[in-house]
Amino acid sequence: MEIVVASGKGGTGKTFVAANLAYYMKTSVEPVVAVDADAEAPDLLLTLGGSGEELFEKPVSASRKASIDYNKCTQCLKCLDACRFYALRVIEGKPFVIEEYCEGCNACGIVCPANCISLYVKETGIVRADVSRSGVPVVTADLDVGGRNSGELVFLAKSEAYALSRELKAKHVVVDAAAGIGCPVISSLAGAHVLITVVEPTPPSISGAKRLLEVAEKMRVKPFAVLNKFDMPSSRIDDPARELGVEVLGKIPYHRSVVEAYVNMKPLLAYAPDGEVSKRLKEIFNYFVESVLR
Missing domain, CATH: 3.30.70.20 (Alpha-Beta Plaits)
Known part of the structure; x- marks a missing residue:
């Protein structure tokens, strides 16, 4: 099953949720492959500890540029x-x-x-695969500066992830999508089974999430939501399920340990497995696995 973790805007914590979900599934459920589909700013591998072993790196040439004689x-x-x-x-x-x-x-x-002007094919970016230091295989779409066709790059990364999942006998692929609803997000949702929308309790986040859910509905992807940083002082959303119209899997509190885990390049479930936020994550992920994936 392909699980996409996305958000309608940046900074809501989607990579945090995606990294910990992949780590949880790998350590507690069954083998999984993760995909960093935020091609313009990939950081999922860093969140999972960095590269422990590079599996491959493939250049992708998917754009044309003008050249003058x-x-x-x-x-x-x-x-x-x-x-x-x-x-x-x-x-x-x-x-x-x-x-x-x-x-x-x-x-x-x-x-x-x-x-005197002709077009030539230029390298757009790379697709690489690594086994992270936390043990989760990660396929990364990495777009060059000024590169084009991010959607195609994400498609290629997902294709490589499916090939790797067959090799590793992994039943699930977790995709960390880009923010917003642009080309890389649409490519991430194409063919996916489940969407986990990560929102924070602010009007811009809720508004962006609603747009994302409209896209998911058109692409027939089953949506869920996770409310991150629900106890922010500026919180204005009392009932996210009513606001979004989808099932909310759970709420994650705002806590310093999340920042510390990022600084130490570890998923929170590995950095502070007995902390309050980790307990919430485990409850959310266990419910998701038992009620959705089983």
Whole structure:
């Protein structure tokens, strides 16, 4: 079963929940493979202790960039007018491509009267797999700076995770999705069975979670929610189940031990297994496993 942990906004604690869920399942339930699908800022592996053993690393080339042949260029600069992504600048009278802005649409090449612009395939990022120091196998989608096609990179990472799960005889894949509802999140939800939406008791988080749940409904993914930092002083949400319209698996308190676990690069269940927050996590995960996964 594919379990996606996501949130409608950043900073709610989705990676915290995903890392500890994967660790709990690995140590208490059965083998599991985790995926870091936050391709623009992956950190799940760090949360699980860093790499203990690298399994593989594969470059991914999934974007196109414009290239100018200056032997043919007449410096007419029609390409600048055609580009809608501000990927071209004039330097010493010549057009220059800023790769980080280029979308590979080839509008510049179409209007070029000298036919001096062509597209080439560029490495977008990497997909790598490691066994974390906490023992959880993690497949990471890592997008290059200015890279494109994050959704495709996530798809490839999930494909590698499924292959690895078959090799390790793991029945479940836990996906740590990106924040929001953009391309990498949609790719994370594609083909998933269950969504755990991590929310904090603030209006922006609830609003973002509602948008995420709308996407999940369209993609026919069964939704649940976890309320993190429920005892924040600024908490304004009394009944998240009523606000979101989904079953809330449980509530996690705000506690200093969570920060300490991050600093020590350990999942909280390994860093402070008998602490109050760990007890809450175990209750939530045990209920989830017994009522949803069984």
